[in-house]
Amino acid sequence: MRNFNYQNKTELIFGKDTEAKVGQKLKGLAKKVLIHYGGGSVVASGLLDRIKDSLTEAQIEFIELGGVKPNPRVGLVREGVTLCKAEGVDFILAVGGGSVIDSAKAIGIGACYEGDVWDFFIQKAKVSNTLPVAVVLTIPAAGSESSTGCVITNEENDYKRSAGHPSMRPIFAILNPELTYTLPAYQTACGLVDMFAHVLERYFTNEPNVTLTDRLCEATLKTIAEQGLAVMATPNEYAGRAEIMWAGTIAHNGSLGVGRSEDWASHMIEHEISGIYDIAHGAGLAIVFPAWMQYVYQHDLGRFVQYAKNVWDIPTEGRTEESIALASIEATKRFFKKIGMPTTFEDANLPIDRLEEMADKAVENGPIGGFVKFERNAVLHILKIAAELK
Amino acid sequence: MRNFNYQNKTELIFGKDTEAKVGQKLKGLAKKVLIHYGGGSVVASGLLDRIKDSLTEAQIEFIELGGVKPNPRVGLVREGVTLCKAEGVDFILAVGGGSVIDSAKAIGIGACYEGDVWDFFIQKAKVSNTLPVAVVLTIPAAGSESSTGCVITNEENDYKRSAGHPSMRPIFAILNPELTYTLPAYQTACGLVDMFAHVLERYFTNEPNVTLTDRLCEATLKTIAEQGLAVMATPNEYAGRAEIMWAGTIAHNGSLGVGRSEDWASHMIEHEISGIYDIAHGAGLAIVFPAWMQYVYQHDLGRFVQYAKNVWDIPTEGRTEESIALASIEATKRFFKKIGMPTTFEDANLPIDRLEEMADKAVENGPIGGFVKFERNAVLHILKIAAELK
Numbered sequence: 001m002r003n004f005n006y007q008n009k010t011e012l013i014f015g016k017d018t019e020a021k022v023g024q025k026l027k028g029l030a031k032k033v034l035i036h037y038g039g040g041s042v043v044a045s046g047l048l049d050r051i052k053d054s055l056t057e058a059q060i061e062f063i064e065l066g067g068v069k070p071n072p073r074v075g076l077v078r079e080g081v082t083l084c085k086a087e088g089v090d091f092i093l094a095v096g097g098g099s100v101i102d103s104a105k106a107i108g109i110g111a112c113y114e115g116d117v118w119d120f121f122i123q124k125a126k127v128s129n130t131l132p133v134a135v136v137l138t139i140p141a142a143g144s145e146s147s148t149g150c151v152i153t154n155e156e157n158d159y160k161r162s163a164g165h166p167s168m169r170p171i172f173a174i175l176n177p178e179l180t181y182t183l184p185a186y187q188t189a190c191g192l193v194d195m196f197a198h199v200l201e202r203y204f205t206n207e208p209n210v211t212l213t214d215r216l217c218e219a220t221l222k223t224i225a226e227q228g229l230a231v232m233a234t235p236n237e238y239a240g241r242a243e244i245m246w247a248g249t250i251a252h253n254g255s256l257g258v259g260r261s262e263d264w265a266s267h268m269i270e271h272e273i274s275g276i277y278d279i280a281h282g283a284g285l286a287i288v289f290p291a292w293m294q295y296v297y298q299h300d301l302g303r304f305v306q307y308a309k310n311v312w313d314i315p316t317e318g319r320t321e322e323s324i325a326l327a328s329i330e331a332t333k334r335f336f337k338k339i340g341m342p343t344t345f346e347d348a349n350l351p352i353d354r355l356e357e358m359a360d361k362a363v364e365n366g367p368i369g370g371f372v373k374f375e376r377n378a379v380l381h382i383l384k385i386a387a388e389l390k
Numbered sequence: 391m392r393n394f395n396y397q398n399k400t401e402l403i404f405g406k407d408t409e410a411k412v413g414q415k416l417k418g419l420a421k422k423v424l425i426h427y428g429g430g431s432v433v434a435s436g437l438l439d440r441i442k443d444s445l446t447e448a449q450i451e452f453i454e455l456g457g458v459k460p461n462p463r464v465g466l467v468r469e470g471v472t473l474c475k476a477e478g479v480d481f482i483l484a485v486g487g488g489s490v491i492d493s494a495k496a497i498g499i500g501a502c503y504e505g506d507v508w509d510f511f512i513q514k515a516k517v518s519n520t521l522p523v524a525v526v527l528t529i530p531a532a533g534s535e536s537s538t539g540c541v542i543t544n545e546e547n548d549y550k551r552s553a554g555h556p557s558m559r560p561i562f563a564i565l566n567p568e569l570t571y572t573l574p575a576y577q578t579a580c581g582l583v584d585m586f587a588h589v590l591e592r593y594f595t596n597e598p599n600v601t602l603t604d605r606l607c608e609a610t611l612k613t614i615a616e617q618g619l620a621v622m623a624t625p626n627e628y629a630g631r632a633e634i635m636w637a638g639t640i641a642h643n644g645s646l647g648v649g650r651s652e653d654w655a656s657h658m659i660e661h662e663i664s665g666i667y668d669i670a671h672g673a674g675l676a677i678v679f680p681a682w683m684q685y686v687y688q689h690d691l692g693r694f695v696q697y698a699k700n701v702w703d704i705p706t707e708g709r710t711e712e713s714i715a716l717a718s719i720e721a722t723k724r725f726f727k728k729i730g731m732p733t734t735f736e737d738a739n740l741p742i743d744r745l746e747e748m749a750d751k752a753v754e755n756g757p758i759g760g761f762v763k764f765e766r767n768a769v770l771h772i773l774k775i776a777a778e779l780k
Contacts (some may be wrong), residue, residue, distance in 0.1 A: 001406075005403050
């Protein structure tokens, strides 16, 4: 196990009707709040009105900025930054899923900075400070509700890049599983893949002697796979929705990665796909991860066998390590397919004529991946597997 | 799953040589520190001197109070409170295991209170404030390094009672597994039982649909059982010591109990034993827990079967639920015995003539236990099982 520091200050307020507490929670923390959201469902469901009522009741001043899209754009972030500076906003409340939270986090750091907020995403500036952000979560997926980072897309050049800092963990996050009943099946499924991938990125490590975190990862993966099928089948049942919402937070709060190297190549390759084609991040991950596994499994057959046994209950007797490893990749794919996710470019109706460009961009800042390190050609190889050209 | 709030602000600094950072960590947080410790090993090993050097180097003023014993006494706590008030101490650094940390936490709340600190332990006063506490951990066991509570013994009347408040979570905890190499085998084993019991108290719940936390509990229990045997066999190996140190923190940081009712009857019964006989808390738990299991297993056979399968890999085919449940209790006992722990009063050379008194005291504030609720006679029954009178 490696040396590590771990601290997660986010207060998690989990359960039924918890969004009604938001005004009270903000008391003493905020004078003027920017409520940040997407559009459609948060408005139509009446959630936004309930949030506003709660703030009004607690006598907290607020302004609004809606319009966040999946793969949140730096354009809207810049608008939010200008708004916060002009209006003297001292707190941002994100009402939505990972895209809204990430957009709010980016506005938070931008509002404390003189230059252009994109600087943080291209290593031209380092985050040191942010406006505080809190969350009312409506999509369990990104884990952004208690994580240190955010991912933003620059619509001018199709770059999708991340920034992070411990100060960016939200102050509190309200997690009410009931708010997720009405999520479209496709979005639920994208969320499942996203949280599953967050654990996989940590699980595939070269660090020996990380038994406890291995087991905690396996516990979380197994629960996502099992309860994921349950929520797809019965979207209005509290039990499964609650398990999945909690799993999404655990998957990305950092605790599963302590003391071990992590990978993250699949996320970086996926960012190139959704940066260009604007598909959902979870769908992109469902395409990339099986291809990544296919490419790397021989690097550590033992770990894939462990994954097969402990996550997928794949029988091992009388089989070679290689066949068990391959079966675990098949099981991963099968899970993604069962919940309606694409696992190839074709499944997602994506063209396959810009693979080289994606490979170039993925390694622009150097090789990627902690489990196996990739130069450009390896990335291209993985993209070709996903495009069924290999 | 129940509604819950979870927040754990403690910064965990884990790994080799991390105690050297303590002075730097305290900079800006503390003006005058009380270093609180036990005696023997912390002094003899040179750890205390290294800590003092680190504080001196960081130009942080400090005073010292040693002498904490296992089952820490309110007498020394009162001494610490007086000292803090007289000397204007604004920060307490606990260097030791759970007893030292608990004593430090009690001093912390006492120093912010006008009355007698014992008031907090007999519900005469409620904690609302504390001096900040930080930890250099030397015994993985109690999980007090990131928990909200402490347990103190009143030597005047043999009462062992707890107090707790979110503000009592330590500011930071330094966890260097190397510091635990020299722990006597008996203390290592007591620690293993203590952390194992912290998970069991949460695992045995009546709350349905807590799949993820169940699995996280099982992952932690399995790791303690497996790596516990490893550290007993090879006490100087970093890998196992690190797993156990991290498991002890996870077991009691509160995350494994979210959304579910917990039990804690075994802890309360054990407090009556160690309150009177001053045996190690872990040893007391090794005596009580199997007896508790024996008494309650029929309340929820299914949960004991799950425990048998997922923690102890007990084969279930062709066996009744009852026989599987009983096998899980045997496996628990066998683990405790293997690491040298007593599982009966006789094993621990304890007399059995004060069982009635213990049963009386255990339920003084009403029935105990969340999984099965106990009145006095049930507690007595469990004590009699442990005393081999039933």
